[in-house]
Amino acid sequence: xxxxxxxxxxxxxxxxxxxxxxxxxxxxxxxxxxxxxxxxxxxxxxxxxxxxxxxxxxxxxxxxxxxxxxxxxxxxxxxxxxxxxxxxxxxxxxxxxxxxxxxxxxxxxxxxxxxxxxxxxxxxxxxxxxxxxxxxxxxxxxxxxxxxxxxxxxxxxxxxxxxxxxxxxxxxxxxxxxxxxxxxxxxxxxxxxxxxxxxxxxxxxxxxxxxxxxxxxxxxxxxxxxxxxxxxxxxxxxxxxxxxxxxxxxxxxxxxxxxxxxxxxxxxxxxxxxxxxxxxxxxxxxxxxxxxxxxxxxxxxxxxxxxxxxxxxxxxxxxxxxxxxxxxxxxxxxxxxxxxxxxxxxxxxxxxxxxxxxxxxxxxxxxxxxxxxxxxxxxxxxxxxxxxxxxxxxxxxxxxxxxxxxxxxxxxxxxxxxxxxxxxxxxxxxxxxxxxxxxxxxxxxxxxxxxxxxxxxxxxxxxxxxxxxxxxxxxxxxxxxxxxxxxxxxxxxxxxxxxxxxxxxxxxxxxxxxxxxxxxxxxxxxxxxxxxxxxxxxxxxxxxxxxxxxxxxxxxxxxxxxxxxxxxxxxxxxxxxxxxxxxxxxxxxxxxxxxxxxxxxxxxxxxxxxxxxxxxxxxxxxxxxxxxxxxxxxxxxxxxxxxxxxxxxxxxxxxxxxxxxxxxxxxxxxxxxxxxxxxxx
Ligand code: NAD
Numbered sequence: 196x197x198x199x200x201x202x203x204x205x206x207x208x209x210x211x212x213x214x215x216x217x218x219x220x221x222x223x224x225x226x227x228x229x230x231x232x233x234x235x236x237x238x239x240x241x242x243x244x245x246x247x248x249x250x251x252x253x254x255x256x257x258x259x260x261x262x263x264x265x266x267x268x269x270x271x272x273x274x275x276x277x278x279x280x281x282x283x284x285x286x287x288x289x290x291x292x293x294x295x296x297x298x299x300x301x302x303x304x305x306x307x308x309x310x311x312x313x314x315x316x317x318x319x320x321x322x323x324x325x326x327x328x329x330x331x332x333x334x335x336x337x338x339x340x341x342x343x344x345x346x347x348x349x350x351x352x353x354x355x356x357x358x359x360x361x362x363x364x365x366x367x368x369x370x371x372x373x374x375x376x377x378x379x380x381x382x383x384x385x386x387x388x389x390x391x392x393x394x395x396x397x398x399x400x401x402x403x404x405x406x407x408x409x410x411x412x413x414x415x416x417x418x419x420x421x422x423x424x425x426x427x428x429x430x431x432x433x434x435x436x437x438x439x440x441x442x443x444x445x446x447x448x449x450x451x452x453x454x455x456x457x458x459x460x461x462x463x464x465x466x467x468x469x470x471x472x473x474x475x476x477x478x479x480x481x482x483x484x485x486x487x488x489x490x491x492x493x494x495x496x497x498x499x500x501x502x503x504x505x506x507x508x509x510x511x512x513x514x515x516x517x518x519x520x521x522x523x524x525x526x527x528x529x530x531x532x533x534x535x536x537x538x539x540x541x542x543x544x545x546x547x548x549x550x551x552x553x554x555x556x557x558x559x560x561x562x563x564x565x566x567x568x569x570x571x572x573x574x575x576x577x578x579x580x581x582x583x584x585x586x587x588x589x590x591x592x593x594x595x596x597x598x599x600x601x602x603x604x605x606x607x608x609x610x611x612x613x614x615x616x617x618x619x620x621x622x623x624x625x626x627x628x629x630x631x632x633x634x635x636x637x638x639x640x641x642x643x644x645x646x647x648x649x650x651x652x653x654x655x656x657x658x659x660x661x662x663x664x665x666x667x668x669x670x671x672x673x674x675x676x677x678x679x680x681x682x683x684x685x686x687x688x689x690x691x692x693x694x695x696x697x698x699x700x701x702x703x704x705x706x707x708x709x710x711x712x713x714x715x716x717x718x719x720x721x722x723x724x725x726x727x728x729x730x731x732x733x734x735x736x737x738x739x740x741x742x743x744x745x746x747x748x749x750x751x752x753x754x755x756x757x758x759x760x761x762x763x764x765x766x767x768x769x770x771x772x773x774x775x776x777x778x779x780x781x782x783x784x785x786x787x788x789x790x791x792x793x794x795x796x797x798x799x800x801x802x803x804x805x806x807x808x809x810x811x812x813x814x815x816x817x818x819x820x821x822x823x824x825x826x827x828x829x830x831x832x833x834x835x836x837x838x839x840x841x842x843x844x845x846x847x848x849x850x851x852x853x854x855x856x857x858x859x860x861x862x863x864x865x866x867x868x869x870x871x872x873x874x875x876x
Contacts, residue, residue, distance in 0.1 A: 200231030212245035217253035225262035226271035247386035256295020292382035303332035322354035327467025331458035335438035343405035469834030476817035499572035503534015507581035509637030590621035597623035642826035699785035708792035713830030723754035805861035816874035
């Protein structure tokens with residue numbers, strides 16, 4: 196074995212050169228790796244014994260991206276592109292042996308080798324789009340050449356990780372090793388086969404079969420543009436589309452030139468900065484200041500869910516999905532049957548659509564037990580309550596639960612707005628009470644607000660954060676206040692939309708501004724979906740009037756909008772009449788520009804966010820961004836409310852807030868604006 200460089204070995208075995216990279220923990224690409232790989236390649240090419248070259252990595256994974264820390268600090272002898280050319284132009288056939296998660300630059304490197312073999316569990320992808328970037332190492336050009344444009348766009352625009360069997364199917368790899376352990380041996384055997392059969396180096400850039408077929412289909416790129424219209428709102432996605440278009444058009448060199456030109460502006464674009472902020476914010480949110488590192492987690496094996504309504508059935512589904520057995524408790528057989536049917540329905544429908552095997556669907560359904568008897572939760576490690584939003588009902592339940600559960604069980608409430616500390620007074624062990632605020636649908640939405648009560652202990656909090664991970668959720672800790680982080684800020688937006696209605700702005704203009712900004716739907720479309728009678732509406736004169744007129748939202752065919760023509764809903768002049776009557780101001784008589792509406796709705800939310808940070812309800816401003824992006828559809832490419840405020844400039848925000856009636860600027864916001872500071876410094 197020849198040690199080429201620290202972390203790089205070259206061996207020649209029976210005519211096959213094996214280059215092994217060993218840069219723990221994830222074989223990230225840095226200058227030392229680039230140089231060493233180049234030297235090893237030259238060594239293998241110069242060795243007459245070596246007829247074929249295998250590139251493999253030690254440790255957890257094949258190259259999983261770039262070593263960001265060393266980027267730009269030390270210049271390698273050969274840059275990334277020169278190395279790529281050298282590898283791709285190798286006169287001897289080359290094989291990339293993949294395992295773990297070859298992502299980004301790792302997969303792009305694998306695409307410069309002539310053949311690819313992967314272990315059965317390998318997951319590979321080009322996730323750059325998630326950070327508002329594109330794979331700038333030839334990925335947008337080589338990928339379409341081996342998978343065709345349709346698969347390439349799917350991978351490039353979703354950034355998803357493709358499992359090895361799918362990668363084989365779409366042509367991204369040539370074979371899968373017999374087992375996880377046999378990769379090296381199977382790669383060497385593959386190499387010997389190539390040599391025995393006299394197979395030449397096969398550069399991906401020269402592959403024409405799939406791209407030829409794409410070229411012969413003149414409507415293809417237009418169809419793909421329509422198929423991906425939703426994703427193509429993002430600048431990076433548009434750039435990727437143009438790169439793939441260039442790949443289809445050919446030739447390779449022209450496509451690479453397009454890719455480099457399209458890449459250049461992206462790293463400093465506002466969208467990429469926002470997406471990178473979200474990437475970091477999500478990781479930060481998991482950190483709990485003051486939580487001792489050695490806090491022991493409480494074992495959670497069995498879960499009980501009280502209430503089988505909208506939330507209870509969704510929460511049960513979420514836990515069953517994560518492999519927990521769940522007991523659902525209701526007060527009437529009818530409600531219990533409805534709740535269980537709703538939970539089971541998710542699994543049967545997934546099985547019917549081929550999204551889940553029948554076997555797994557059956558196992559999840561079998562893990563759900565239902566009862567009307569509260570004492571059946573006696574062996575649960577965690578009880579999640581999702582009963583009516585009523586303090587007395589919840590306190591009564593927590594008192595009764597305390598009589599039946601084990602003394603060390605965790606009791607959680609899914610309340611949207613109520614005071615967790617007050618609920619905890621009814622429990623025998625308030626230190627093991629907290630809020631687990633799921634979002635609807637609970638088995639789909641990624642956000643989980645973990646509400647720490649004044650008495651919640653470290654172990655309970657740490658266990659909840661760990662559970663969130665097991666559920667595949669992104670958890671954000673919130674202190675106790677009305678509505679916690681998310682609903683407290685939503686209430687501020689709701690007040691502003693109502694104020695705008697009362698001034699004569701039409702609901703359609705308000706919703707359109709929010710959708711223009713990037714929200715999936717407007718405030719009134721959201722209310723129509725949830726049902727106008729779900730939350731008390733006393734202080735909301737328009738909503739009260741609509742409900743009184745029988746317009747309760749989508750479920751009654753009419754709410755703010757008219758749904759008689761379909762689910763999207765049409766603006767309805769009758770709504771404007773009802774608003775005019777309720778507010779005394781002619782609805783639609785005032786027109787504001789989209790930016791004016793956005794300032795009016797979003798700046799007061801930012802102000803509330805500042806108060807939330809100031810009061811210590813959120814540990815950090817970026818936690819608020821995570822709540823709004825993952826729980827309320829704030830566009831990730833705008834980075835959430837607090838990042839957006841930093842982007843706009845805090846003094847601009849303060850100035851605009853001063854002009855909004857009834858708003859008092861938060862001292863923290865005022866201070867940061869005066870200092871020229873930022874929330875996310
Ligand atoms: P829901 O009315 O759909 O369901 C509540 C269920 O609880 C009903 O089926 C009822 O029979 C049952 N129930 C009432 N008292 C009970 C008791 N003592 N024991 C057992 N079951 C009992 O309501 P929902 O929308 O599921 O909301 C439940 C909770 O979740 C509320 O606190 C709500 O604020 C909160 N929440 C709701 C949403 C949402 O979007 N709907 C989102 C987050 C949180």
